[in-house]
Amino acid sequence: MPPPPPGIHPSRDALVAAGKEFAKNGYELVIGHSARSQGEPSRANKLTRTSSSLSSASKKRFEDGWMMTVKCAEHNHEPVTGVASPGASPWPELEEALSNWRQACLVQGIKIHGNTIKAKAIELWGIMPTYYDSQVPGFGSGWLDDYRRRHGFSARTIMPVTLPKDSAEKPVPQDAEILQYSTTTDLSRQDAETDTVADPNSLSLILTDNELMNSVKAYVREYMSLYDASHDYNHVLRVLALSTRILSSEQCDNPTIYYDTAAVSLAALLHDVGDHKYVLPDQDASKLIAEVLFSRGASTSLADKVQCICTHVSYSVEIRNPLQLRKALSQHPELAIVQDADRLDAIGAVGIGRAFTFGGAKQPDRGMRGTIEHFTEKLERLEGMMKTQAGRRLARERTEKLRVFRTWWEEEDVVAV
Numbered sequence: 001m002p003p004p005p006p007g008i009h010p011s012r013d014a015l016v017a018a019g020k021e022f023a024k025n026g027y028e029l030v031i032g033h034s035a036r037s038q039g040e041p042s043r044a045n046k047l048t049r050t051s052s053s054l055s056s057a058s059k060k061r062f063e064d065g066w067m068m069t070v071k072c073a074e075h076n077h078e079p080v081t082g083v084a085s086p087g088a089s090p091w092p093e094l095e096e097a098l099s100n101w102r103q104a105c106l107v108q109g110i111k112i113h114g115n116t117i118k119a120k121a122i123e124l125w126g127i128m129p130t131y132y133d134s135q136v137p138g139f140g141s142g143w144l145d146d147y148r149r150r151h152g153f154s155a156r157t158i159m160p161v162t163l164p165k166d167s168a169e170k171p172v173p174q175d176a177e178i179l180q181y182s183t184t185t186d187l188s189r190q191d192a193e194t195d196t197v198a199d200p201n202s203l204s205l206i207l208t209d210n211e212l213m214n215s216v217k218a219y220v221r222e223y224m225s226l227y228d229a230s231h232d233y234n235h236v237l238r239v240l241a242l243s244t245r246i247l248s249s250e251q252c253d254n255p256t257i258y259y260d261t262a263a264v265s266l267a268a269l270l271h272d273v274g275d276h277k278y279v280l281p282d283q284d285a286s287k288l289i290a291e292v293l294f295s296r297g298a299s300t301s302l303a304d305k306v307q308c309i310c311t312h313v314s315y316s317v318e319i320r321n322p323l324q325l326r327k328a329l330s331q332h333p334e335l336a337i338v339q340d341a342d343r344l345d346a347i348g349a350v351g352i353g354r355a356f357t358f359g360g361a362k363q364p365d366r367g368m369r370g371t372i373e374h375f376t377e378k379l380e381r382l383e384g385m386m387k388t389q390a391g392r393r394l395a396r397e398r399t400e401k402l403r404v405f406r407t408w409w410e411e412e413d414v415v416a417v
Contacts, residue, residue, distance in 0.1 A: 075093060086146035093130050093268065094121060095260050099151055104251040105319050114144055127258055132172065200356075213265065215296045220269050230358035231272050235345060242341035242394075243268040249390035250337060260334055267338045268308040275314070277362065286311065309335045313342055318385065329387065340391030343382045346396030352405055371414070398414065 036273045098121055105112055117141045126130050137143070224233040247264050248256070272278075273292065274285035290307035292302065311317070312328040312335055329335050345351065359371040366373075380402055383395040 003038075058085060068230075071272050072141070072319055086149040088148060089147070090143075091125075091131075092125055093128065094148065095147060096261075097124050097128065098147070100259070101255050101263060102151075104255050105247075114141075117144060117147070123256065124258055127243045138215055159325075212293075212297055213269075216266060216269050216293070219292060219296075220273065223273055225270070227278050228361035230354040230359060230361065231275065231278065236269055236272065237355070238345050238350065239338070239341045240265065240268040242344050243338050246337045246388050246390045247334075250333075250388055253389055257333055259337070260302075260305065260332075263305050263332070264334045264337055266306045267313070267334060271308060271313045271338055271342055273310070287384060299358065305332060305334075308332060309338055313339045315343070315382070336387035336391075338387050340388050340395075343386065344391060344398060347379050347382055347395065348401050351398065352402065355379065372406060372413075374411050375402050 021325045046180040056270055098117065101120060101124075102112060102117075121138055121139050123134050125134075210354065220236055221233045224231065224236060243264050247259060247261065252260060270292065274283060274288040279285045279288075287307070289310050290303040291304055291305035298306075308328060309332050318325045348356065355371050355374055356368065359366060359368070359374070363370060380399055383392070383399040386395045
């Protein structure tokens with residue numbers, strides 16, 4: 001181990017520079033913010049070789065390792081005061097993405113310092129298409145204070161919520177879809193005990209104030225009434241609930257990736273509009289969804305994004321052109337979420353019911369035996385095609401149900417030769 005760096009530094013910059021030099025040797029270093037008056041470390045952050053940047057950690061004693069502090073650090077961790085209105089955000093899309101990331105951190109129990117928020121804002125600016133041609137702003141303390149006021153933050157350092165003791169195994173709350181639309185939700189309502197999907201009917205409570213979403217839901221309800229029961233409006237609501245759940249899990253697992261929550265919800269609602277199995281002769285499936293959204297007030301960029309996601313959701317598209325699918329996934333990470341959700345509804349107990357329903361409606365000549373053969377032809381293969389961690393976990397459970405059911409069927413399906 002190299003000799004320890006100086007224990008106390010005259011400035012934060014000097015401390016960070018020494019810490020980075022120390023971390024290059026592959027060691028983990030603990031850096032403390034000294035309190036204003038006592039001169040003792042009051043918060044701790046880890047500096048690692050991998051990231052070479054500060055990441056939040058819980059306040060604790062570090063007995064094995066060097067402790068570095070800044071002399072008379074002037075960090076202000078006191079509550080934001082003042083009643084002045086912060087006004088509208090100059091970058092609303094960025095702040096929405098920042099709030100989604102914040103919620104994911106809170107669910108994981110991570111503290112968020114002001115400097116971390118600024119660093120995340122700069123990172124999001126670089127990956128969000130809205131700001132591709134714009135210079136990165138300074139994100140000074142004035143913006144940070146206004147951002148906190150706009151989103152109801154009561155303190156400079158944002159503390160994590162208290163989760164149930166067993167939440168480490170299932171960190172994603174059952175009703176986590178609320179995180180996409182509200183930054184002030186009481187997360188104590190979460191239910192980490194159950195592994196069931198949120199009731200799709202409750203989603204209307206989340207989307208009530210969104211005129212575009214309500215208009216799209218009404219359109220989809222009417223459009224899907226023309227389909228058979230295997231692809232009805234209830235299927236759409238299940239995919240929406242699953243997409244929301246997977247999205248929340250992905251935001252926790254990949255906080256550096258920006259997910260367009262509106263695109264996820266709209267694509268989940270519209271993914272079967274223009275489906276090749278049902279599309280009418282006079283409909284252009286390649287433009288139908290974008291036209292529906294644009295006519296209801298969506299921006300061109302949002303309409304085109306949702307159209308692209310929906311175009312690439314289906315199993316047949318992936319089998320026919322896997323390279324094209326990979327390109328779409330690299331452009332729109334939301335596609336992986338909606339695609340996994342749609343495929344999850346094709347397997348498990350619900351998937352079995354849908355398979356027999358579709359077979360009776362569209363492939364009556366194959367009979368029920370043909371539906372059972374469809375299990376091995378396609379449905380049992382979907383587990384290996386999942387793109388998200390949550391999707392793979394749920395698919396594993398549901399695929400096992402398919403195999404068990406197929407075994408039961410083969411035991412009972414004794415036909416005289």
